[in-house]
Amino acid sequence: MNFFDKLNSQISRSQSLLFVGLDPNPEMMPARYASPNLITGLENWLQFIIAETADFVCAYKPTLGFYEALGVPGLELLLKTLAVIPAHIPIILDAKHSDLNTSTICAHTMFTEWQIDAITLSPYTGQDHVAPFLVYPDKAVFILCCTSNPGAAALQQYPSKESPLYLQVVKESKNWGTPEQLGLEVGTTNANALALIRAIAPERIIMARSIWAEGSNLKEILAAGLNANGDGLLIPVPQDMLGKPKLSQAIQSLHSEINQIRTEIIWDGSTCSVWFPDICFLDQHPHQDLILQLYDIGCIMFGDYVQASGATFPYYIDLRKIISNPQVFNQVIVAYEEILKNLTFDRLAGIPYGSLPTATGLSLRLDCPMIFPRKEVKAHGTRKLIEGDFHPGETVVVVDDILISGKSVMEGAEKLKSAGLNVNDIVVFIDHEQGVKDKLQQNGYLGHSVLTISEIVTTLHQAGRINNEQFLAFTESNEGI
Numbered sequence: 001m002n003f004f005d006k007l008n009s010q011i012s013r014s015q016s017l018l019f020v021g022l023d024p025n026p027e028m029m030p031a032r033y034a035s036p037n038l039i040t041g042l043e044n045w046l047q048f049i050i051a052e053t054a055d056f057v058c059a060y061k062p063t064l065g066f067y068e069a070l071g072v073p074g075l076e077l078l079l080k081t082l083a084v085i086p087a088h089i090p091i092i093l094d095a096k097h098s099d100l101n102t103s104t105i106c107a108h109t110m111f112t113e114w115q116i117d118a119i120t121l122s123p124y125t126g127q128d129h130v131a132p133f134l135v136y137p138d139k140a141v142f143i144l145c146c147t148s149n150p151g152a153a154a155l156q157q158y159p160s161k162e163s164p165l166y167l168q169v170v171k172e173s174k175n176w177g178t179p180e181q182l183g184l185e186v187g188t189t190n191a192n193a194l195a196l197i198r199a200i201a202p203e204r205i206i207m208a209r210s211i212w213a214e215g216s217n218l219k220e221i222l223a224a225g226l227n228a229n230g231d232g233l234l235i236p237v238p239q240d241m242l243g244k245p246k247l248s249q250a251i252q253s254l255h256s257e258i259n260q261i262r263t264e265i266i267w268d269g270s271t272c273s274v275w276f277p278d279i280c281f282l283d284q285h286p287h288q289d290l291i292l293q294l295y296d297i298g299c300i301m302f303g304d305y306v307q308a309s310g311a312t313f314p315y316y317i318d319l320r321k322i323i324s325n326p327q328v329f330n331q332v333i334v335a336y337e338e339i340l341k342n343l344t345f346d347r348l349a350g351i352p353y354g355s356l357p358t359a360t361g362l363s364l365r366l367d368c369p370m371i372f373p374r375k376e377v378k379a380h381g382t383r384k385l386i387e388g389d390f391h392p393g394e395t396v397v398v399v400d401d402i403l404i405s406g407k408s409v410m411e412g413a414e415k416l417k418s419a420g421l422n423v424n425d426i427v428v429f430i431d432h433e434q435g436v437k438d439k440l441q442q443n444g445y446l447g448h449s450v451l452t453i454s455e456i457v458t459t460l461h462q463a464g465r466i467n468n469e470q471f472l473a474f475t476e477s478n479e480g481i
């Protein structure tokens with residue numbers, strides 16, 4: 001079972017978004033655990049915490065630094081503590097690891113020997129550092145995006161409040177791993193900062209930290225950090241609660257309070273708009289995350305772009321870029337697959353050049369042979385019009401990136417038909433609309449698309465990625481054509 005499923009199972013079982021830090025911090029250890037041997041005292045305390053909280057938490061989070069600080073006995077204590085955590089409860093090791101040279105070996109030890117489920121990582125060494133942790137498909141990472149340390153503001157808020165570095169960390173790290181494998185660690189008492197992160201990462205699990213400072217408002221924090229379904233946010237049990245002799249009682253009461261607030265937030269849609277008028281948790285597009293990521297990696301651009309027809313559009317789509325981002329590429333392939341699995345065909349064909357990588361990815365994923373019609377026929381060699389093997393009479397589904405006039409995809413389909421193949425269906429990622437699917441139909445093809453350009457632009461506008469001016473330029477051009 002992967003981390004995401006294990007976490008969700010435990011959330012359903014415990015009905016809880018709470019997680020507990022299992023930190024052998026001598027300064028926080030209650031006096032009743034004092035023992036001639038510090039490690040024994042800490043061990044007894046940690047075992048008490050686990051026994052009292054296991055039914056009311058979704059995860060445990062041991063902080064590696066506290067164990068390391070105790071030396072070799074501390075690391076032994078870590079292994080003993082990990083061993084007493086019930087196997088069904090996910091363990092997130094708070095390591096804030098950030099050293100590229102040791103990523104591979106650390107990932108191996110922590111994931112395969114210590115059997116932890118997820119780890120926290122610092123972002124500054126970039127994707128190269130994170131990748132070795134993501135080669136374990138059942139495991140996950142949490143990227144530190146934001147901390148509540150006052151001194152961190154000088155970096156996190158740089159260069160401006162409107163476009164702070166911590167939001168760039170969120171945007172960039174989303175490209176490193178899927179939502180099932182990569183979550184965000186956010187330490188803040190500032191509900192607005194959390195809301196900004198949630199707005200650009202609606203699909204990610206956010207592990208909240210440092211939310212219990214005096215004066216912080218739990219309801220605002222939850223409204224800002226929960227996703228549209230009222231979950232997706234892991235909430236820390238306050239550290240000082242873990243010293244209480246009646247811990248189980250205290251955690252149950254916090255658990256009920258949080259679930260009550262979650263219910264209110266889910267049912268009281270108006271409450272969200274009062275607090276965060278810019279953020280609408282309702283009516284999300286099912287491909288919202290993918291649309292935002294495509295925008296963030298530069299596949300969707302706004303400005304004046306001249307098309308092959310000579311017309312100027314206020315946007316340009318460049319799906320060719322997805323080949324450099326395997327994580328987004330994979331999501332695109334999966335989205336095409338959702339349509340293709342309902343169609344009947346013997347082979348699939350990509351239209352050169354833009355759609356050849358996509359068609360190749362789909363061919364491998366669906367285990368379906370691929371061919372492609374050449375863009376230009378060579379005057380030498382085999383002079384083939386179509387590359388790949390096929391038998392006349394077979395049915396081919398054509399895959400392309402975007403339909404503007406439909407000219408290029410229909411030209412490709414005609415070449416296939418001229419070789420005796422049947423083409424009924426054309427599947428594209430984006431439909432520019434403006435009646436192009438009707439045009440395909442008039443020519444005997446059924447057009448299918450993952451997204452329409454209006455869905456994309458509306459989603460980007462709702463998420464604050466494009467401004468009103470860009471949105472209006474699109475709606476006007478769309479009406480005008």
Ligand SMILES: O=c1ccn([C@@H]2O[C@H](COP(=O)(O)O)[C@@H](O)[C@H]2O)c(=O)[nH]1
Pocket residue numbers: 307308315316317318319354400401402403404405406407408409
């Ligand atoms: O935003 C855009 C617009 C066009 N393209 C390229 O053009 C064809 C589709 O144009 P038709 O008029 O339907 O032939 C598409 O395959 C792209 O290669 C684009 O990439 N982005």
